[in-house]
Amino acid sequence: MIRASLLLCVFAISACQEAAQPSQQSALTIEEIRSGYTFLTAETQALQDDPFANPGLLWVDRGAELFQSTIAGEASCASCHEEGLHGVAATYPAVDESSGVLLNLEGRINQCRTQHQSLDALAYESEELLALTAYIFNQSHGLPANVDISGPAEAAYQRGYDYFQTRRGQFNLSCQHCHTENWGKQLRGDTISQGHGNGFPAYRLEWQSLGSLQRRLRDCDTGVRAEPLPFGDPRYIDVELYLAARSQGLALESPAVRR
């Protein structure tokens, strides 16, 4: 009796993992890798390129101020990072040496706030966290993503890849169905891009705001009627790492402008 029900349970569990198996389908070749920018209309491209009109730069400016400022008597970010943080964002997500945890840039900023400044962590999509993230990403503008996927990051990269390849939601689609197999095609009014994260944090016209890469991932999950993961979920950080590695050599454009 007990044995039989155990067997049944194991069967039920494995049957449900079966449905969530990632597929091993096609990949982008290096020659065809293109930024989301190349799928935009000329007007949206011009908005991104114009240093006076790109709305994302407001957050960059605000981030620069926050970086210099002293909050509640704590040392400012700038006092510890005198040289600035050039090229740093391109290496994120990265494994934190002391804890072994994979951190995205938002997580790293919050770790400095809690460990080095005795301040509370900032919430995702708060104006302050967006501003600091955009400011630091902007210091890697034009550089290719340069993430380490070896050693302790290897397992996270593999999990991110699996998330990308796995069907989910009521529409039962994986990221690769749209962004690897069907980029360039029209999904109603949208041209599907290759789904790179190189423009984020980005100003989306639909959001009327700057937003993090995780906000974009939540929109894509919601689009296939999947339950989006909570902001900051480690599984999304794994996806961020996979996306950065997948974009092989594509220059960072944050703050990009997107539809």
Added chain:
Amino acid sequence: MIRRILIAGLLVSACGGNDPRLVEPSQIAGDAIPQPLTEAPGDTHRGKIVFSERNQGHCVLCHVVQGLDAEFQGNVGPDLTYVADRLNAGQIRLRIVDYQLVRPGTLMPSYYRNHDLYQVGEAFADAPILTAEQIEDLVTYLSEMKAHQDE
């Protein structure tokens, strides 16, 4: 015995979307579902609305039907203007119900299926994307899409 089934049932529902199949294997013949899913026949006019409206089938997200009054039709899937020249009603029905039955890698969503889905949004967990009636309305509408209507 009853307890055993109960335990298994609980586990199945806990992992989400492993519900019983809405269409039995016996209803499938080759790449078609020959018999309608409802007693009442489908309706072309309603089918056209299901096809276009965002809160119904919204098939125009990925398909073009020339002459249809809907802006920005997508082209991720094939043009369906003359789909009935290629496919009969049973074949069209299977492709809308669950094309993955015969094409496992396909991008075409399964509109009448609840089993083996994963991470489904809470608001959508209880029912398939479309009702049996909506499927039949679509099948009737699309079955009339021939280059020569009088055939």
